[in-house]
Amino acid sequence: MIKEVKSIQFDKEGKKNLFSKVIVDCELIIKIDNKVVGRLVCLPEKFDLLGWGFLVTGGWIESKEDVEEFSIKKNFLRVKLKEKVKSRMASILTGCGKEVFSVKNGKGNEEEKKILTEQKFKFSIIANIMREFQVSDSLHQQTGGTHSAGVGCGEKLLFSIPDIGRNNAVQKVIGKIFLEKIPTYDKLLFTTGRISREMVVAVSQVSIPVIVSKSAPLLSAIELANEKNITILGFVKGQRMTCFSGFDRISEN
Numbered sequence: 374m375i376k377e378v379k380s381i382q383f384d385k386e387g388k389k390n391l392f393s394k395v396i397v398d399c400e401l402i403i404k405i406d407n408k409v410v411g412r413l414v415c416l417p418e419k420f421d422l423l424g425w426g427f428l429v430t431g432g433w434i435e436s437k438e439d440v441e442e443f444s445i446k447k448n449f450l451r452v453k454l455k456e457k458v459k460s461r462m463a464s465i466l467t468g469c470g471k472e473v474f475s476v477k478n479g480k481g482n483e484e485e486k487k488i489l490t491e492q493k494f495k496f497s498i499i500a501n502i503m504r505e506f507q508v509s510d511s512l513h514q515q516t517g518g519t520h521s522a523g524v525g526c527g528e529k530l531l532f533s534i535p536d537i538g539r540n541n542a543v544q545k546v547i548g549k550i551f552l553e554k555i556p557t558y559d560k561l562l563f564t565t566g567r568i569s570r571e572m573v574v575a576v577s578q579v580s581i582p583v584i585v586s587k588s589a590p591l592l593s594a595i596e597l598a599n600e601k602n603i604t605i606l607g608f609v610k611g612q613r614m615t616c617f618s619g620f621d622r623i624s625e626n
Contacts (some may be wrong), residue, residue, distance in 0.1 A: 374396060374397050374416055374417060374418065374512060374514060375394050375395070375396065375397065375401075375512065375516060375519070376394070376395055376397050377392040377393065377394055377395075378392065378393055378395055379391075379392060380392065380393040383494065384392060387551055394515050394516045394540060395516055395518060396416070396512065396516050396518035396519060397417060398414055398415065398416065398417070398537050399414070399416075399417040399448055400412055400413065400414055400415075400417065400448060401413045401415055401420055401423060401448050401449075402448060402449050402450070402451060403424065403427060403450045403452070403456065404449065404450065404451050404452065405433065405453075405458075406452070406454060406457055406520045407518060408596060409419055410431075411427060413427070413538075413541060414538070415536050415538065415541045416512075416519070416536050417448075419534065419545055420445050420448075420450060421443075421548070421552075421577075422441065422534070422544075422545040422546075422548035422549050422552070423536070423541060423544055423545050423548060424445070424450045424452070424548065425443075425547075425551050425552055426543070426544030426545055426546070426547040426548030426549075426551070426575075427544055427548075427549035428440070428452065429547055429548070429551050429575075429578050429579065430543075430544055430547055430571075430574065430575035430578050432578070433452075433454065433458055434454070437552075438455070439454060439455055439456065440453070440454060440455070441453045441454060442457045442576050445603070455599075456505055463467070469533050482540045487577075487600070487602055488577065488580055488581075488582045488602045488603050489602070490558040490580070490582050491622075492558055492559045492582060492622070493622060493623075493624050494561065494583060494604075494622060494623055494624070495623075495624050495625075496538075496614065496623055496624065496625055497612065498527075498528050499525075499527065499561065499583075499585060499606065499609070499614065499623075500609065500611065500612050500614065501552070501562070501612075502525040502528070502529065502530050502563070502585075503563065503585060503614075505529070505530045506523050506525070506530050506533055506563045507565070507587070508603045509521065509523060509530060509533040510535045510565075512535050513535065519535040519536060519537060519542075520535065520536060520537070520538060520539040520541075520542050520564070520565045520566050521534060521535040521536070521542050521564075521565050522534060522536075522539070522542035522543045522545070522546045522563060522565075523532050523546065523562075523563040523564075524546060524550070524555075524560050524561065524562060524563070524564065524581075525560065525561040525563060525585075526559055526560050526561070527559075530563070531560075532546075532549070533546075533563070534546055534549070534577075535612065537615040538566075539564055539565060539566025539567070539572075540566075540569070540571060540572065540575070542564070542565075542566075543562070543564060543572055543575055543576070544575065546562065547575055547576070547578065547579050549571075550581075551578050551579060554595075556579060557579050557580045557582075558580065558582065559582045560581055560582070560583075561581070561582075561583040561584075561585050562576050562581045562583065562584050562585065563585045564584065564585070564586045564588075565586070565587060565588070566567070566586065566588055567586065567588040567589050567590065567591065568584055568586050568588070568589070568590035568592075568594045569591050569594050569596050569607055570591065570593040570594045570605060572584065572594065572606065573594050573597045573598050573601065573603055573605075574597070576603065577601050577603060581603075582602075582603060582604060582619070582622060583603070583604040583605075583606065583619070583622065584598075584603065584604070584605050584606065585606045585609055585614075586606070586607050586609065587607075587608065587609050587610060588607065588608070589608065590605050590607045590617050595617045595618055598617070598618040598619065599618045599619075602619060603618060603619055604616065604618060604619030604620075604622045604623060605618045606623070607620065
C-alpha cells in the first residue's frame with residue numbers, strides 16, 4: 374500500500390533528489406441490484422469491511438439476512454438485496470466519502486436511531502486512548518496520506534483502521550462492528566477527521582454513543598447529535614478537549 378516515487382525536496386539550502394513514500398489508492402465500484410451506487414477512492418484492502426459499512430450507513434440493510442449476494446472481484450463489489458430498495462440518485466463518493474445520495478424507503482430509519490445508553494466516560498481516559506489512537510496508523514506515520522478511525526472501550530484502544538478518506542475509515546470500522554456483532558453501548562469511535570453530519574448518521578446506525586476527534590465538528594453534526602443523544606468531543610489534544618453535545622455522558626474524574 375506504499376510506493377516510493379522520485380521527488381525533489383526544496384528548502385533554504387537548495388534542493389535535493391530523493392524518494393518519497395506515497396499511499397497507493399484504488400477505486401472500489403459498488404453495484405447494488407446491477408446499478409452502480411458508489412465509487413469509493415480508498416486503500417486497496419478490506420473491501421469487505423468497507424462494503425458492509427457502506428450498506429449499513431447508507432440505510433440499505435439492517436442485518437446480513439437482508440443480503441442475498443455479496444461478492445468482491447478485483448475492485449468490484451456486487452450486492453443483491455432480498456428486497457429491492459429504490460434510490461433517488463446514484464452515489465458517487467470521493468476519497469473523503471462525501472455522500473451525494475439518499476435511500477428512499479431504505480431499511481435505516483434516521484429518526485428512530487436515538488442512543489439510549491447512560492454509560493459514562495472519563496475525560497482523562499479518553500485523552501489517554503486518543504494518544505494511543507494517533508500513533509496507531511503506521512501508514513500515516515510513513516506517508517501522511519491517510520485518515521483513520523478506531524474504537525475504544527474501557528481504558529484501551531480496541532482497534533483502528535486506516536483509509537484515504539475519513540468517512541471510508543469510519544465505514545470500515547462500522548463494517549467490522551456489524552460483521553463481528555460487537556456491542557457498542559460502551560464504545561467510543563475515534564476519528565482523525567472533522568466530524569460531519571454523515572458521520573453522526575453512520576455511528577447512529579450501530580448505536581455508538583461517543584465520537585472523538587482531534588479536529589472540529591460541523592454545526593449540522595452537532596445539531597443531529599443533540600437529536601440522537603450522541604456525544605461529540607472535538608479538538609482533543611493532550612489533556613484538553615471540547616464537548617459539543619451529550620455533555621452528561623462525560624465525567625471529570
